[in-house]
Amino acid sequence: MESLLALERNHAVLASLAIVLAAYFLFSPKSRPLPDIPWVGKSSTLPCADTWATLASFINRRKWFAEGYEKHSRHGQSFIVPHPLGEKHITLPPDKLGWLLEQPDHVASAADFHYEILAGRYAWTDSRINQILFHEHVIHKSITRKDAKLLGGMWDEIRTGVDELWGKSTDWRDVRVLDSSSELILRVVNRALVGLPLCRNRDYLSHVDSFTTNVLLCTFATQLTPSFLRDIVGYVVGAPNHWHYRRAARWTLPVIRERLDMFRQVDEGSLAADDLPEDYITWHIALARSEGRPDQFFAPDFIARCLMALEFAAIKTPAATLARVLLDVCGSGPNSGYLERLRDEAETVYATHHQTWSKQTLRHMTYTDSAIRESMRLTSLLFALGRKVVPPEGVRAPPGDETWVAPQGSYLTINAADRHLDPDLYPDPTRYDAFRFAREAQAGREGKEKEANQEYLRARRLGMTSTSKDFLAFGHGRHACPGRFLVEQMLKMLMAYMLMHYDIEYLPARPANFVLGPINVPPPGATIKVRRRKNEVK
Numbered sequence: 001m002e003s004l005l006a007l008e009r010n011h012a013v014l015a016s017l018a019i020v021l022a023a024y025f026l027f028s029p030k031s032r033p034l035p036d037i038p039w040v041g042k043s044s045t046l047p048c049a050d051t052w053a054t055l056a057s058f059i060n061r062r063k064w065f066a067e068g069y070e071k072h073s074r075h076g077q078s079f080i081v082p083h084p085l086g087e088k089h090i091t092l093p094p095d096k097l098g099w100l101l102e103q104p105d106h107v108a109s110a111a112d113f114h115y116e117i118l119a120g121r122y123a124w125t126d127s128r129i130n131q132i133l134f135h136e137h138v139i140h141k142s143i144t145r146k147d148a149k150l151l152g153g154m155w156d157e158i159r160t161g162v163d164e165l166w167g168k169s170t171d172w173r174d175v176r177v178l179d180s181s182s183e184l185i186l187r188v189v190n191r192a193l194v195g196l197p198l199c200r201n202r203d204y205l206s207h208v209d210s211f212t213t214n215v216l217l218c219t220f221a222t223q224l225t226p227s228f229l230r231d232i233v234g235y236v237v238g239a240p241n242h243w244h245y246r247r248a249a250r251w252t253l254p255v256i257r258e259r260l261d262m263f264r265q266v267d268e269g270s271l272a273a274d275d276l277p278e279d280y281i282t283w284h285i286a287l288a289r290s291e292g293r294p295d296q297f298f299a300p301d302f303i304a305r306c307l308m309a310l311e312f313a314a315i316k317t318p319a320a321t322l323a324r325v326l327l328d329v330c331g332s333g334p335n336s337g338y339l340e341r342l343r344d345e346a347e348t349v350y351a352t353h354h355q356t357w358s359k360q361t362l363r364h365m366t367y368t369d370s371a372i373r374e375s376m377r378l379t380s381l382l383f384a385l386g387r388k389v390v391p392p393e394g395v396r397a398p399p400g401d402e403t404w405v406a407p408q409g410s411y412l413t414i415n416a417a418d419r420h421l422d423p424d425l426y427p428d429p430t431r432y433d434a435f436r437f438a439r440e441a442q443a444g445r446e447g448k449e450k451e452a453n454q455e456y457l458r459a460r461r462l463g464m465t466s467t468s469k470d471f472l473a474f475g476h477g478r479h480a481c482p483g484r485f486l487v488e489q490m491l492k493m494l495m496a497y498m499l500m501h502y503d504i505e506y507l508p509a510r511p512a513n514f515v516l517g518p519i520n521v522p523p524p525g526a527t528i529k530v531r532r533r534k535n536e537v538k
């Protein structure tokens with residue numbers, strides 16, 4: 001009897017699966033004709049092969065990109081990789097990066113690509129934010145100019161945050177690396193975006209954190225859903241973000257209103273402009289005023305929503321990066337001597353520069369810089385840089401041997417992850433070699449007597465914020481991540497504080513990342529042992 005019931009249940013499951021697949025074939029929008037160039041990930045020319053490849057692409061994308069890089073990119077050829085959203089990646093060889101990045105946004109759009117793959121339509125709570133993108137503009141315009149003023153606040157947050165999370169006991173204790181990195185970044189980034197006291201307000205931070213996590217959930221849920229169901233799934237999974245936004249806004253809206261009032265006082269002369277706090281809210285209002293933007297840009301709700309959209313970019317990637325650096329360094333074992341070298345650098349630079357951090361001081365932390373850049377090279381969070389084709393007539397291939405036309409809606413991409421693992425560029429590419437970039441910069445420096453200028457430029461090119469066609473972790477060109485200068489300062493100061501004040505134990509081996517399809521993140525359960533140093537630097 002039981003086996004009959006089980007059989008019936010299996011039939012019901014199979015029948016439902018068949019209905020979903022049939023609906024998928026029937027109702028999926030028919031793709032526009034793609035150029036006749038090689039595919040990776042599609043093994044036959046049968047009509048259903050395209051659909052199968054699209055379904056399988058969630059899991060296989062990284063593998064297929066790597067395969068395409070070896071087979072085609074290295075030989076200067078473009079190829080096609082399926083994408084779960086149904087649109088296809090036309091992946092260009094690395095020497096066409098310059099051409100791709102020069103395309104105007106109305107031809108190959110960075111924003112359309114970012115917001116589509118990040119489920120912007122469902123997860124960002126307000127479509128105006130995606131269209132206007134003022135928060136991105138604010139970061140591009142403001143962050144590099146203001147960062148010197150931010151350092152003091154971020155250092156204060158780092159000290160308080162690390163002391164609270166890692167404790168002050170001189171006994172060894174286990175720390176979960178990803179959890180503690182995420183909590184620290186959440187606080188330090190928010191010190192820069194909204195300042196005190198909000199950056200320590202648990203209720204506010206928990207809604208910001210849940211919002212950003214839900215963006216990822218929404219991204220993956222929509223990628224795993226056939227297109228005819230995508231709107232339903234997207235809006236359902238994205239729905240909690242409206243609630244998280246409203247709960248977070250209960251804290252931000254009063255601060256924003258107060259700030260608008262402070263600007264009025266500055267106009268009236270009753271407050272000095274220097275007394276305005278240095279954070280996203282001030283940058284947003286100041287830029288909107290200086291550009292003569294309409295009233296909408298000053299609406300507290302608009303500012304709060306821009307802030308929330310920015311939180312995703314500003315939190316998730318730096319948190320994963322900090323966790324990766326800690327695991328890569330500790331996982332290299334005691335023979336590497338990495339922890340000692342990095343601690344020595346932090347103590348020396350901090351002492352030599354009168355125990356204060358500045359943009360210039362942090363530039364002297366070349367080993368730390370190299371250790372972070374090397375982690376970012378080894379595991380690319382965003383494995384392809386992309387743009388979405390906008391014009392109805394599509395986009396013609398870059399000048400050269402190829403003559404294809406990429407149809408409207410397709411993605412033009414450049415493979416970043418495998419570029420970073422190319423042995424012709426990076427010898428022994430799968431090894432974490434923390435001081436790889438520092439050594440190269442040093443080699444450049446030794447040629448200084450001859451070509452002082454070139455040496456300087458070379459060292460700058462190898463710094464963690466510099467981007468090139470061979471280092472794409474922050475993108476490249478006019479859309480390269482504007483937050484990377486903040487990331488540099490934040491991560492260097494975090495590493496310095498941790499090493500100056502804590503003993504950290506090496507791990508027997510680097511714990512493997514959690515990898516599932518496009519996801520490649522530090523293992524959530526991995527721990528390191530830390531204890532407060534008895535003779536810590538004050």
Ligand code: HEM
Pocket residue numbers: 110111135136139310313314315317318321381382385386472473474475476478479480481482483484486487
């Ligand atoms: C380790 C940390 C980070 C990494 C690896 C990272 C990486 C990236 C990448 C790859 C892009 C896309 C570039 C392109 O398509 O050409 C990007 C864009 C962007 N990032 Fe970051 N990012 C990080 C941290 C941050 C932070 C802290 C902020 C804000 C404070 C930020 C704000 C942005 C913005 C606004 C854009 C869009 C820029 C545009 O399209 O013009 N990012 N980031």
